[in-house]
Amino acid sequence: MSAPPYATALRLALVWRGDPHAPEQPTRHQTRLQPLMAALAALGVAVEPVAYFDEAAAAARERLLGCDGAMVWVNPLAEGQDRSRLDPMLREVAAAGVWVSAHPDVILAMGTKEVLVRTRDLGWGADTHLYESFEALARECPARLAAGQARVLKRNRGNDGQDVWKVEMAPNTAVVTVQAAASDAVEQLPLGAFLARCRTLFEAGGRVVDQAFQPRVGEGMIRCYLSGDAVVGFGEQFPRLPLGAAMPALGMASAKTMHPATEPRFGRLRRAMEEDWLPRMLGLLGLAPKDLPAVWDADFLLGPRDAAGSDTYVLCEINVSSVLPFPDMAVEAIARSAVVCMAKARAVREADAAGLSRYTREQGS
Structure with a gap:
């Protein structure tokens, strides 16, 4: 790889969630992203690691605004934290002309379980449904389970198998066997009790996706x-x-x-x-x-x-939110992609600035 001919180096922030109680404590991201950092450096990119804390979102915003791009590794749910403060900040940074990967709006479009419903007819889909409310879940899910096929219920926005369950109902009963993807733990309980457990998944606009269980898992x-x-x-x-x-x-x-x-x-x-x-x-x-x-x-x-x-x-x-690890053999391609996207973002900002400067001169003449 060779360095691109930029007057000043492209600057890329690599963002992950840190511990506000131990801000200097290394995380797994430093180790896992070292090959990507090296590939970016070989392309002439100045890499700026940013450990993000909700408590210091404004400071992170200022650092990102000083960069050409930001690649972000923050899960939707982790240790009781979500992205409710991070995503608005990233939208603001992107609106200012910084390339953000992945943009929060792109995550909502393709990085939630709802994409399984929206794309189920592409050729990669299965029998899949969306419950937009707890009432819809309580009304529609029992009939699907009674048909005799196991279902997999998934929280619309989550990670690491959190709130993902295989659910199967015994014939002629209202008892379900529930297996958790996060642990493979199995329990049997009344269907009504399991559905009641799912009520909290619909808080703050949450949704649940229902997909037919795939026997070859x-x-x-x-x-x-x-x-x-x-x-x-x-x-x-x-x-x-x-x-x-x-x-x-x-x-x-x-x-x-x-x-x-x-x-x-x-x-x-x-x-x-x-x-x-x-x-x-x-x-x-x-x-x-x-x-x-x-x-x-x-x-x-x-x-x-x-x-x-x-x-x-x-x-x-x-x-989309936090893809780690990824293949070492993909690192150079990822780095080149980031460089191309940052260069385009910089070109747009410079063109906008030049246009504004020209307009200012014309207004003053």
């Missing part, structure tokens, strides 16, 4: 990593519970096996993603390729085999 999950509209790698994740265990798998272990974008086993998936699903998803969501983050991923489970015996793929979520 025990064979693992394939994570398709992208930078902008290009696939840059794959990851494989396998269940905590082994295939054939007495309790069927649902949640995935944290370990991932990374593969390059050219991995032959995922060639069909890559072509479908780049040439078919992604362009149509952008159209459905009202997004453009330029809106896509510098790093994001789509998680797939294996669906039913087709008539030729080939695997199909079912989307189970898109991750």
Whole structure:
């Protein structure tokens, strides 16, 4: 890689949540993002790590306004914290001309579970529904469970398997078996009691997505990593519970096996993603390729085999808010994508400033 010919170095803030009680304490992000920092430095980018605290949002805002771009790694939910203060600040920074990846509005469009409903007819979807209120959940979910197929209920905005459950109702009863994705813990309880537990998920405009359980989840999950509209790698994740265990798998272990974008086993998936699903998803969501983050991923489970015996793929979520780790072999592509986006943002700001300066001179003459 060679440094780009800019008069002054592009400056990129790498943002993650820190601990306000130990602001100097290193986090896992410093280690995991070192390869990306090195790739950015090789391209002539000045990297500014920013440990974000809600209590110091104004200070973070000022630091980001001094940069050409900001890449952000902050989960929607973590240790009782959300992004209710961070997202408005990022919108303000982006409105000032700083490139933000991922922009909060892009996260809402494609990085929540609701995207499973909006894109279910693309070819990667399954039997999926959206409950916009607790009343809708209480009214519609029992009939779907009574049909005999297990369902997976997912909080619309969350991470790490929080508030994701496989729910199955015993025939001719009102008793459900509930398995938590975060821990694989299983319990049996009355359906009404489980639904009542879900009421809090609808607070502050929350929603719940209901997707048919995919029986091949025990064979693992394939994570398709992208930078902008290009696939840059794959990851494989396998269940905590082994295939054939007495309790069927649902949640995935944290370990991932990374593969390059050219991995032959995922060639069909890559072509479908780049040439078919992604362009149509952008159209459905009202997004453009330029809106896509510098790093994001789509998680797939294996669906039913087709008539030729080939695997199909079912989307189970898109991750945009905090994609870590990602394949080392994708680092250079991610860094180049960030440079291109920051350079465009700087060019727009400079053009706007030049136009304003010219207007000011003309008004004064």
